[in-house]
Amino acid sequence: MAVSLVACKNGKKSKAAQAETTAQSTPASKTEANTTEVKEDNAQQEEVVSNEALEANAQSNEEQHKPAMAEDAFFIMQRTPCFGQCPVYSLEIKQNGAAYLDGIRNYDFEGMHVAKLTEYQVEQIRALADKFGYYDFNHVYDAPVTDLPSVTTAIQNRDGMHWVYNRMEAPDALNQFQIEVETLIKDLQWSPQE
Numbered sequence: 001m002a003v004s005l006v007a008c009k010n011g012k013k014s015k016a017a018q019a020e021t022t023a024q025s026t027p028a029s030k031t032e033a034n035t036t037e038v039k040e041d042n043a044q045q046e047e048v049v050s051n052e053a054l055e056a057n058a059q060s061n062e063e064q065h066k067p068a069m070a071e072d073a074f075f076i077m078q079r080t081p082c083f084g085q086c087p088v089y090s091l092e093i094k095q096n097g098a099a100y101l102d103g104i105r106n107y108d109f110e111g112m113h114v115a116k117l118t119e120y121q122v123e124q125i126r127a128l129a130d131k132f133g134y135y136d137f138n139h140v141y142d143a144p145v146t147d148l149p150s151v152t153t154a155i156q157n158r159d160g161m162h163w164v165y166n167r168m169e170a171p172d173a174l175n176q177f178q179i180e181v182e183t184l185i186k187d188l189q190w191s192p193q194e
Contacts, residue, residue, distance in 0.1 A: 062139045062140055065139070065140055065142075065152065065165035066139070066163060066165075067152050067154050067163055067165075069154050069156055069161055069163075070092070070094075072094050072095050072096075073092055073093070073094055073095070073154075073156055074093050074094060074095045074122065074125075074155065074156055074157075075091075075092075075093040075125055075153070075154070075155050075156075075181075076090075076091060076092050076093070076152070076153065076154045077090075077091040077151065077152070077153050077178070077181065077182075077185075078090045078091070078151070078152045078153075079107075079149055079150070079151050080149050080150045080151075081104075081105070081149060082147055082148060082149040083147045085106050086106060086149040087105075087106045087107040088103075088104040088105050088106060088107065088149075089101060089102060089103045089104055089107045089109075090102045090104070091185060093117060093122070093125070095156075097116050097117040097118065097119065097121070097122055098114070098116055098117075099114065099115040099116065099117055099185075099188065100112070100113075100114055100193075101113040101114075101115070101185075101190060108186060109190050111192060111193075112192070112193035113190040113191060113192055113193060114190070114191055114193050115188040115189055115190045115191065117188065121184065121188075124184060125155070125181060125184065126155075126157075128177055128180050128181060128184075129155055129177065131177075132173040132174065132176060132177040132180075133173055134153075134155065134162065134164070134174075134177055135155075135162050137162075137164045137170075137171065137173075137174050138164070139163060139164060139165065140164075140165045141164070141165065141166045141167065141168060141169050141170035141171075141174070142165065142167045142168055142169070143167070143168040143169055145167070145168060148167055148168055149167070150165060150166060150167035151165075151166045151167075151178055152164070152165050152166070153166075153177075153178065153181070166178070
C-alpha cells in the first residue's frame, strides 16, 4: 500500500505543477488573444467605415449623373463632347412617340429637329432594352478620365425610370444597346423645328 500512496502523491504533485504552469502562461495567452481581438475589431470597423465611404461616394456620383426626365417622356439619350470630333446631341422621345433632337455638333442633324415614332418603333426601343438587359445595368459606368465623351440614357415606364451614365468600363451589351438605338433614331424622318 505504501507504493500506491507514493504514486498518488506524485500524481497530485504532477497535476499541481501542470495547473501552476497553465496559470503562469494564461495571462500572456489572454493578452495575445485580447490584442488579436482588438486588431480584428479595428480592422472590421475600418472596413465598415471604408464601405460606408464608398457607398456615400457612389450615391453622390449617382446623384451627380442622374438625368432629369419629364413626366411624359419615354426615352432620353444625351451625348457629351470630347476633345475630338465626337457627336454631341440630346434626344427626347415622348410617350406618344413625338421625338425632339437637339444636334449640337458633329452630328447628322444640327439644331432642333422633330420626328414622330410609330407605336412599333417605340416598342422596338423597349424590345432592345429587354434584349440587352438594360434594366439590370448599374446607373454609372465611369473612370477618372476627363477627355472621353459620355452617353446618358433613360427609359421611363409604369415601374419608374431606369437610367445609365456611360463614360467608361461599361458592359458590351450597354454599348450595343446604344448603337442599335442610335441606328433606329438616325433612320427617322427628322424635320428642322420651326
